[in-house]
Amino acid sequence: MDVPLSATTPVNDVAQSPCRAQVATKKAVLYSHDPVVRELLSRYIARDGTEVVALGALGEAISTAAPGDVLVVVLAKATGAEPVRVARQSRPRGPILALSEDAQAAIAAYGFGADIVALLPIDLDLLCCKIAILAQREAKLLGAGNLS
DSSP states (O other), X not given: OOOOOBOSSOTTOOOOOSSOOOOSOOEEEEEOSOHHHHHHHHHHHHTTTOEEXXXXXXXXXXXXXXXXXXXXXXXXXXXXXXXXXXXXHHOSSXXXXXXXXXXXXXXXXXXXXXXXXXXXXXXXXXXXXHHHHHHHHHHHHHHTTOOO
């Protein structure tokens, strides 16, 4: 299977992400039906200190994500943007980042409530940056009492 990801730095590089948000605790809950993609993304995202929980079941990922956690949803061609719709209905608040190889699914993901959508392949440093930005924004909202 072709893994639709690219990187400027090898996954095993221990260097810090160039876009490291100043958030006390960053946690990403990653959903992908593909175990290879889950492993690659979780290892790369974790390299800057982000706690990553990678799951192959959408319902489990949604229930695992706490209010401040970034839910990363990798869209499969077969499901389109449907996982984002399900996630947003189950989780009206909290950041959702969707990744898709298909531009139409990416557009639909915004319509279903994704906060950020990125097309695959994506530079993995940029992906980490997007997660950090969402985590930082969410921490500010939670700290200000704007979310429960």
